Amino acid sequence: MGGSVATLHVQAQQLNEDSIRRVIAGTGSDSVRVLALLTLGNYQLKHKMQDSIGLHTLEEGLGLAGRIRFRQGIAQGLMIKGSYYNSKHQLAQSLDAYDEMMQVAEDIPNDSIRNRLQMMAYNNVGGIYNDNGDFRNSLMYRLKALALVEKYTPGNYTNLAIVYLNIASDYRQLKMPAKALEYLDKTTAFFPKLNERLKMEYYYEYYHNYLASGKAVVAKAMLGTIEEGLRTFNLSDFQKKDYALMLAKLNGIFQLEYDRNYPRALQYYQRYEALARELKLKTEITESLYRIGETQLAAGNIPAAIASLQQSYNMAAANGFKHQLMKAELLLADAHKKNGNATEANNLLEKAMAQRAEIYNEHAVKELAFAEAQYQSEKKKAEIAALTLANTEKALKIARRDRLLLAGSLITGLLLLVVAWFYNSNNRRRKDAERAEKEQQKQIVFLERQQQVVSLQSMINGQETERTRIAKDLHDGLGGLFSTIKMHLSTLQHEVQDLRSYPLFTRSYELVNDASDEVRRIAHNMMPEVLIRIGLVPAVRELCNSINAGKLLQVKLQDYGMEERLQAATEIMLYRIIQELLNNIMKHSQATEAVIQFNRENNQLSITVEDNGCGFNVDADSGSGRAGLESVKSRVNYLNGSLSIDSQQQIGTTVMMVFLINH
Structure with missing residues (x-):
């Protein structure tokens, strides 16, 4: 059993990339191929660390997007480029990519996609400035992002909250905590609607700003709020440990620096160290040992402090943590001085001063590199502006020459021009009328599309409402009735012992029991409780398990980056799509194996459903399963997604869907 599971796991890891490559090589739409190329390139750069291969794939996707004028694809490719170059500290290239992305996005006709990009x-350019300590420019870009969100998507609370949080962080680092708290408080009206991970981030930002504002009592209460969130929120195991680590550290700092409760601070720091070791975070282990030594020194336990600080020092030296090494040297020097060892204290102070000079030089080099990146970016903008100006001046010179030629022609051809003027006037009026008619037709088409979207939304919402009502009626009404019948039959067979010997009674009891189970199964399929309670991936996993129990079809589920839940309406829609595709596989494909894959990278979610069945003709207008596929297409369009279907006779079918989702 163990061997087969390992084999399936390896195949699934390869299958995701293989499926994307089939979409790239297939005959689907070029825009879907662009998105598949970008997805593959991003995967190669971020997960496989294949820089040259990933950049080649990315450029291939950008080239195809340029040839078909798919501006959304170009913008998404440039965003991946900007993120990649930033991760490699190639800041000039990163800023250039984001500048080009902004220009390309200007020409995207879809308001929602344009404004989101x-x-x-x-926001990402602001992040580059923030990482390099330029909080004013970071704030300027974050405020530009906020203007777009507030103007075009004021109901997108997640986007609003993310930008508010970033702005608050910039203001805090600019030593303006009151202004930071003002932006944090803007979420008060819709804070309950935010996802739980984002709420935790807000709690931490509130805590730091309360401390910076001198509100220690309120800050301490916020630590209690963080602890309550850690206990009650539906977080992943990694998130729980990560937040617990930060909470232990903050509690230790507060107990040491504000309450002066050294035993309590030591308990928190020891908890901090244990979590850091569990998560194998070397920088946090080094920091926790430093904090423990700092607390022991403040409490007067000098030998214990020296031992802890020496561990922190050794770990910082072994891993090249220069800033932490300098801190450990300074505090160790103080501890040895208090312990009467002046020689060791002086040696450590000399090392700390040398370390400080080295850190300062590295910081200066980093600042110069960032300044050079800014200069190159601005220089490129200036060159583009100068080129545009030169082209404009050239056009003006040509226009002046043409006007002189025209003046000479006017002298010799006045009568002809008068006739031409009448002709052009009539022609212009005709063109204006045609243009007005075209604009009217465009408006009609736009309104028709809007009406289609509204109708589709109403239909789908109506379907889900009716499914929920029927599921509730089946479970509470018919299910309850069957339970009552079973109870009466059970009572009857206990009161009349002879009934057990009657085959008709026994068969009737079994049929009632089977009917009761079937009602519950139908109600569960119409609105599974696990989908509402804990999310899409667990609900799909339960659906796969129920299919696997039948032995005719084995369904494997793989998910990557799906720790955060999506919006409830989106989860329901995606569940229905998966449910419909699995129904089609079971009814029509004659498949024995199927694989479902979720892959979430930042704001992009790709879903692949693949089987080893008999395949079908994708281009056929009708046939078995066609109504189900039309339902899938409608739901994908409703979510503004793209759909690609690749099917080969006797080999199988691959369905790939790509969606842009909000963070």
Whole structure:
């Protein structure tokens, strides 16, 4: 059993990339191929660390997007480029990619996609400035992002909250905590609607700003709020440990620096160290040992402090943590001085001063590199502006020459021009009328599309409402009735012992029991409780398990980056799509194996459903399963997604869907 599971796991890991490559090589739409190329390139760069291969794949996707004028694909590719270059500290290339992304996004006709991409570009550029200590420019770009969100998507509370949080962080680092708290408080009206991970991030930002504002009592109460969130929120195991680590550290700092409760601070720091070791975070282990030594020194336990600080020092030296090494040297020097060892204290102070000079030089080099990146970015903008100006001046010179030629022609051809003027006037009026008619037709088409979207939304919402009502009626009404019948039959067979010997009674009891189970199964399929309670992936996993129990079809589920839940309406829609595709596989494909894969990278979610069945003709207008596929297409369109179907006779079918989702 163990061997087969390992084999399936390896195949699934390869299958995701293989499926994307089939979409790239297939005959689907070029826009879907662009998105598949970008997905593959991003995967190669971020997960496989294949820089040259990933950049080649990315450029291939950008080239195809340029040839078909798919501006959304170009913008998404440039965003991946900007993120990649930033991770490699190639800041000039990163800023250039984001600047180009903003320009490309300007020409995207879809307001929602255009504004979301521009908002992401501004926010990410702000992040580059923030990482390099330029909080004023970071704030400027974050405020530009906020202007877009507030103007075009004021109801998108997640985007609003993310930008508010970033702005608050910038203000805090600019030593303006009151202004930071003002932006944090803007979420008060919709804070309950935010996802739980984002709420935890807000709690931490509130805590730091309360401390910076001198509100220690309120800050301490916020630590209790963080602890309550850690206990009650539906977080992943990694998130729980990560937040617990930060909470232990903050509690230790507060007990040491504000309450002066050294035993309590030591308990928190020891908890901090244990979590850091469990998560194998070397920087946090080094920091926790330093904090323990700092507390022991403040409490007067000098030998214990020296031992803890020496461990922190050794770990910092072994891993090249220069800033932590300098801190450990300074505090160790103080501890040895208090212990009467002046020689060792002086040696450590000399090392700390040398370390400080080295850190300062590295910081200066980093600042110069960032300044150079800014200069190159601004220089490129200036060159583009100068080129545009030169082209404009050239056009003006040509226009002046043409006007002189025209003046000479006017002298010799006045009568002809008068006739031409009448002709052009009539022609212009005709063109204006045609243009007005075209604009009217465009408006009609736009309104028709809007009406289609509204109708589709109403239909789908109506279907889900009716499914929920029927499921509730089946479970509470018919299910309850069957339970009552079973109870009466059970009572009857206990009161009349002879009934057990009657085959008709026994068969009737079994049929009632089977009917009761079937009602519950139907109600569960119409609105599974696990989908509402804990999310999409567990609900799909339960659906796969129920299919696997039948032995005719084995379904494997793989998910990557799905720790955060999506919006409830989106989860329901995606569940229905998966449910419909699995129904089609079971009814029509004659498949024995199927694989479902969720892959979430930042704001992009790709879903692949693959089987080893008999395949079908994708281009056929009718046939078995066609109604189900039309339902899938409608739901994908409703979510503004793209759909690609690749099917080969006797080999199987691959369905790939790509969606842009909000963070």
